[in-house]
Amino acid sequence: GESVGLHLPTLSVQEGDNSIINCAYSNSASDYFIWYKQESGKGPQFIIDIRSNMDKRQGQRVTVLLNKTVKHLSLQIAATQPGDSAVYFCAENNGGYQKVTFGTGTKLQVIP
Amino acid sequence: SAVISQKPSRDICQRGTSLTIQCQVDSQVTMMFWYRQQPGQSLTLIATANQGSEATYESGFVIDKFPISRPNLTFSTLTVSNMSPEDSSIYLCSVEPGRVGETQYFGPGTRLLVL
Numbered sequence: 469g470e471s472v473g474l475h476l477p478t479l480s481v482q483e484g485d486n487s488i489i490n491c492a493y494s495n496s497a498s499d500y501f502i503w504y505k506q507e508s509g510k511g512p513q514f515i516i517d518i519r520s521n522m523d524k525r526q527g528q529r530v531t532v533l534l535n536k537t538v539k540h541l542s543l544q545i546a547a548t549q550p551g552d553s554a555v556y557f558c559a560e561n562n563g564g565y566q567k568v569t570f571g572t573g574t575k576l577q578v579i580p
Numbered sequence: 581s582a583v584i585s586q587k588p589s590r591d592i593c594q595r596g597t598s599l600t601i602q603c604q605v606d607s608q609v610t611m612m613f614w615y616r617q618q619p620g621q622s623l624t625l626i627a628t629a630n631q632g633s634e635a636t637y638e639s640g641f642v643i644d645k646f647p648i649s650r651p652n653l654t655f656s657t658l659t660v661s662n663m664s665p666e667d668s669s670i671y672l673c674s675v676e677p678g679r680v681g682e683t684q685y686f687g688p689g690t691r692l693l694v695l
Contacts (some may be wrong), residue, residue: 504686510688510689511584511672511686511689512672512686514684514685517683557622568613568625568674568684569625573621
């Protein structure tokens with residue numbers, strides 16, 4: 469079936485460096501994508517989203533890039549901080565009621 | 581956004597028993613969802629809970645095992661019935677506020693351990 473997946477299960481980054489988390493999706497009909505951050509013991513927290521009519525969207529220290537040609541999504545975190553340590557999920561929105569399908573997740577470890 | 585709370589936050593249960601998890605939202609929402617997150621894994625949608633109608637279950641999940649109630653626009657319950665150790669997971673509710681272009685927001689989760 470359709471799926472959303474990530475290339476790297478774990479990413480270690482030095483504090484202050486930029487982080488890039490990648491995601492591949494397989495449903496070419498998907499038109500809405502979301503990045504979530506899940507800290508230990510908590511529920512997923514919305515970070516940023518992007519619609520398929522855009523290639524790039526920026527938030528505070530985060531940027532999401534969408535390449536529809538190769539069905540690839542990435543999350544860039546600038547000046548990574550210890551508080552960024554978490555598991556990051558990309559997700560694909562299906563259907564008019566925003567039923568979300570989650571990818572497998574990437575664990576980001578920030579090295580002080 | 582929406583503020584979501586869940587009860588209990590965690591529980592340890594015996595095999596064969598049932599547990600009902602509550603989800604409360606601070607605003608009225610049309611769509612509520614229940615997810616399961618097994619240890620070290622991603623989230624899997626169990627069902628969509630609509631107020632005033634039967635819940636819609638995803639493949640692999642059935643009403644007899646995971647009955648859901650949605651009595652009003654701010655509250656839902658998920659029951660995990662006749663539990664086995666394989667049901668040990670985090671159970672999360674989420675809401676879709678219903679405004680076009682807005683995404684889902686998640687509760688803190690209920691951590692269930694079945695012995």
